[in-house]
Amino acid sequence: MARLPRTPPAIAGAFIVTLLVVLAIIGPPLWGEQAELINAGAILQGASAEHPLGTDNLGRDLLARVLVAGRFSLGLALLTTLIGAGIGIVLGALPAILPRRAGRVVTSTVNALVAFPGLLLAMFTAVIAGLGAKGAVLGIGVAIAPGFARLTQTLAASVAGADYVAAARMLGVPRRRILTTHVLPNIAEPLILNLTQAMGGALLGLAGMSFLGLGVQPPSFDWGRLLFDGFSRIYVTPEVALGPAVAVAVAGIGFNLLGDALAKAASRTTAPTGKSAGEVPPPAGEPDPEAVLEVSGLSVTFPGGVRPVRELSLTVAPGEIVGLVGESGSGKSLTAAAIGGLVPYPGVVSGARLRLAGQDLGELSEQQRRKLLGTSLAMVFQDPMASLNPALKVGGQLAEVAVVHQGATRAEARERAVDRLGHVHLPEPDKQARRHPHELSGGMRQRAVIAMGLMGTPKLIIADEPTTALDVTVQRQILRLLREVSAETGAATLFISHDIAVVGELCDRVVVMYAGRVVEELPVEQLATGARHPYTRALIASLPDMETDRTQPLASIPGRQPSPAQVPEQGCAFADRCALATSRCAERPSLVSYGKAHSVACWEVDS
Template sequence: MFRTPAAVAGAVLVAAMVVLAVIGPPIWGEAAEHIDAGAILQGSSAAHPLGTDNLGRDLLARVLVAGRYSLLLALAAALIGATAGIVLGALPSVLPARPARLVTGAVNALVAFPGLLLAMFTAVVAGLGARGAVLGIGAAIAPGFARLTQTLAASVAGADYVSAARMLGVPRRRILARHVLPNIAEPLILHLTQALGGALLGLAGMSFLGLGVQPPSFDWGRLLFDGFGRIYVTPEVALGPALAVALAGIGFNLLGDALARGAARTSAPRTKAVAPESADPGEPEPGAVLDVRDLTVTFPGGVTPVRGVSLSAAPGEIVGLVGESGSGKSLTAAAIGGLVPYPGVVGHARLRLDGRDVAGLSRKELGTSLAMVFQDPMASLNPALKVGGQLAEVAVVHQGATRAEARARAVDRLGHVHLPEPGRQARRHPHELSGGMRQRAVIAMGLMGTPRLIIADEPTTALDVTVQRQILRLLREVTEETGSAVLFISHDIAVVGELCDRVVVMYAGRVVEELPADRLTDGAHPYTRALIASLPDMDTDRSLPLASIPGRQPAPAEVGDGCAFAPRCPLATDACAAGRPPLVEHGPAHRVACWEVTCTSTA
C-alpha cells in the first residue's frame, strides 16, 4: 500500500508529526514560553526564523511545541465524532421499524446540515475554549460516520446469522456488538484516519475564528489567529503555523487514502504456494485446461474448508464437482477464480489455467480465459443497467473494443445462447427477462471473451426442470463448439451424471472419489454410494422410507485427522478414525480415498 509517492509522502508526514508531538515540548518548551521584552513583534531573523509574538516569544518554538496539543485535540474530536456516529448509524440495524426510521431521519438531517455551522453552534453552546471546539468538531464529524455506518450495517443486518440471532432472542445490544460492528470495523477504522486530518483542520479553523483554544494555551490555529494581523508586514509569523496545519492535514488524508486503497487490494484473496500434502505434486498434465494440485483455503483461526483438493479438466471436458452443501465445492471454484473473500488465504502446490500459472496471469488475462456462471443470475447482473450494455462492457474493458463493436458482439453472443430476438433482449433490463433467459445472458457474458474454462456454480438450481434441461444442453453445446473445459458444481448427482464426462466427489473439503460419469453407479466410496442411494427413481419402492445419510457433515473447524465421513459410515473401523485415507487408484480413471475399499482391493 506504500508503493505510490502519495502514500509514502503521507506516511512520512504523519510520522514526522507524531515524532514532533513526542519530542516538541521537552526540547522547545522552555523557549516557547520565554518572554523577551527586547524582542517584541520582530520579524524573521537568525535568532527567530519565524519572528516573535507580542511578548517576544519565539514563534518557531511555539509552532513546534503546539504540535502535541493540536494532534491530541484532533484525536479527541475524531474519536468523539466516530463513537457518536457509529452508535447512531448502527442503531437502525437492530431497532424496530418505527424507531429505526426516526434515527435514519435524524442522520439524514444531520448530514444535510453544514458541518462548520454545526461545529460552531455546538462550540457556542458548550462554551468557548478547547473543550467546546473539540465537541463542536466531533459533532461535525459524527454525521459522516453515522451515514457510513448505516450503509455498512444495512448490508450486514440482512445476513442469515443476524436473522438467526434475532430468532434466538439475542438482545439487540449483543447483536450490535457481536454480529454487526465487528463485520464493518475495517472501513470505519480507515475512515477514522481520514477524519483525523479533517478534525485537525477544523480545530485550527475554530481557534482561528476565536472559538477554540484560548490563551494562555495555544495550538496551531491560535498561533495563526495571533499572527494574522501582521501577515502583510511580517507574513512569516502566520505562514509558519499555516504550513504546519496544511502539512499535517495533507499527511493524514494521504495516509488514509493509502490505507483505504491497500485494504481494497487485500480484500482480494491472498494466494501463495504451499508444501503439497503429497511428497511430490508431479508434473503438470499436458494439454490440461485446468490443473490444480493440493488446493487449500484457510481462514483465521485455522479453519480450513478446502483441504488439499486436486483436480484437472481437459479441453472439451465437463467435470462435475458434487457433494452436500458445505463440502467445499463453491469455495474451491472461488479459489480457482480468485474470488475467495478476505481474509481467506488460498494455497496450492500448483494452479494452472491453460498451461499457465494463475498467479502469473493479469486480471485482464484471467477475465478473458475464465468465465463464471453463478447460481442466481439476478445477482450476477446489475439491475440498473441493460443486459446488452453489461455484456458489451466485457469486450470494452478486456478486449479494447469500441462501443459499437462491443454492442454488436453482445447481440451476437445473446443469439449464440439461443435467446429469441437477441437485439431486443439486449435493450432490456435483467428484471424484464425470465430466470432461464437471465441465466443464458450470464453464459453469453462469459462467452464475450474466449474462455478456456467455464466454472458453473449450480447454475440450474433456481430454474424449473424444463429450463434446467435447456441450460444443461446449452452448456454441452458451448463446450463442444469452443473446446473449453467446464467445471460444473452441483449437489444434484443425477444432473451431474447426465451432463458430465467425469465426476469428482467432495466431502468436508476433500476429494473422496473421482471416476467417469458413465460409471457413477459403480462408485466405491461409501459416501458416493450413499448419495446415489438417496436419489429416488421410477423403480424406487414407494412403500419404504426415502434413503438418507444419517448424521451431518462436520464443520471445517471440526474435521480431525481421520476420515471425516467415518462417523456416518456403516463400514468405519478403528483405522478410519486414526488417519486420513489417501486418494489412490481404483481402476482406470478411478481414484478413491477409503481404507475399507483399499483393504478390500488389496485383499
C-alpha cells in the same frame, strides 16, 4: 500494513503520517523553548533568515510554534476520533441487539444526525460544552459520530442475522454480551481501518473550530489557533498564516491517503503464495502441461483458523467438463472464487500451486494476474442479476469487456457484443443488446452472462450453479448451451452444482466435496453404479426417479454437514453420518487411486 500497496498515494500517505508522528514526539523537546521565547525586538515580523515564517505579536518564532503544535494538534485529533468512534459504534450496534421498536428509534436518531450538517452540530455542542479545547473535542467528536454509527449499523446488520447470534438470544445471553462478544468482534477490522480517515477529518475539524475562535484558547495553541492568529496579517505578511495552513492541509491529506491505502489493502484477496499457518500442503510435483486449470493443495482460510476449503486438488483439461458437487456449505463456490481471485476479505487463499492456461498465478504481478483472469477465465454465477449492472444496457456491459481487456474501439466492441449474444441463441440480439437486464427473462439474462464470458477467448469457464433459479425447460437449454460452447471453443469447464443429476447429464468427470475436502473423483459413466465413497452413494440414493416408491419417505442423509469452524482436523468429517464408520475413521483418510481416473478418500472403500 504488510499488505499496504506500493503505490505513490499509499507511500506518500505512510510517509506523511510517519513524519507527523515523529514530529509530535521530537517537536516539543527540540523547539519548545524557542516557541515560547518572547523577543520584544522582533514583534510581528515577516519571513527572514532567522524566522522563516515570521513572528507573532510577542516576537515568538512561528516556525518553532508550528513544529511544537504538532503534538497538541494530533493528540486532540486522536482523542476526538476515539470519542466520535465510541459514540458512533455504540449507536450503530444497538439496533442489532435491541427489540425491534427500540432499534427503530435508534436508527431514526442516527438517520437524523447524519442528515444534520456536521459543522453546525459541532458548533452547537461546543457552545454547550464551553469554549476551548474541551468544547472543540466534544463538538467534532459528536459531529463525526453519525458517520461511524451509519457504518457500524450497516456492518452489524450483516452479522445480526447469523445463526450464532440467534442462538445466543435463544439461550438468554445478555444483550450487552451479545454486542461485545458476537457483533463487534466480527466487524472490528473495517471500523479500525476507518479510524485513520476519521483522524484526518477530526484534525481538519479541530483546526476549523480553533480558526473560528471556538477551539483552543491562549496560552495553549494548535495549528488552527496559529492560523487564527496569523489570519489578520495575511494581506501584509501572508507567510505567517502559510505555515499552520500547510501543516493542517498536509496532515489531513496524509491521513486520508493512508486510510484509503489501508482500506484497499484490506479488501484485496491474497493470491495463492504458499502454505498458511497450520497447513502443510501436499508436494506440488511437476506441472501438467496439458491442463488448462491445475489446482494443488488449495485452501481458503478466514480469521480464527476457519477453513471452508482444505487442501483441494483438481485438474481440468481442454474441452473437458468437470462437475464439482456436494451439499451447500461444502466449499464449492469458495473454490471457484479462489480460482478467480474473488475470495472476499478477510479470506486468505493459499496453495502449493494454482495454474491457469499454463501460468502460475502466484508468480504473476497484480496487473498480469488481472489481465490473465480477464481474458482466459469466464465466470457464470447462479444469479445473473448479480453479474449485470441493472442501470446499464446489456450490450454496453458486454462491450466493456472487449474495450478494457482487448483494446477494442466502442464500435468494434458493440459489434462483437451483438455477435456474442446471437452466438448464445438470444433472439434478435441487436434488440436485446439495447435492453436493460430487468427487461430480459431469467434464462435470457443467464445467456447474456455466458455471452459476456465469450467476449474474449476464455480457456476456462467456471459455471457456479448457473441453472438453480431456472425452470426445467430453460435449465436444459442452458446446459445444452454450455456443452456447445465447450465443444466449439475447446474451453475447459468447471461446473459447480449441488444437483448430482444435472452433473451426471452434463459432465465428463465428477469431483465430490464434503466439508471442504475432495472425498471422491470419478468418471461420470461410473457415477450411478461405480461410486465407492459412502457420501457419494448417499447423494445418488437421495435422487428420486420414476420407480421410487411414493408411499415411502424420500431417502435422505441423516445428520448435517459440519460448519467450516467445526470440521475436525483429524478423522473423517463424514464419520458421524456414515453407516460404515469404524474406529479407524478417527484417522483422516487420504485420497487414493481406486482405478483409472478414480480416487476415493475412505477406509471402507470396498464395503
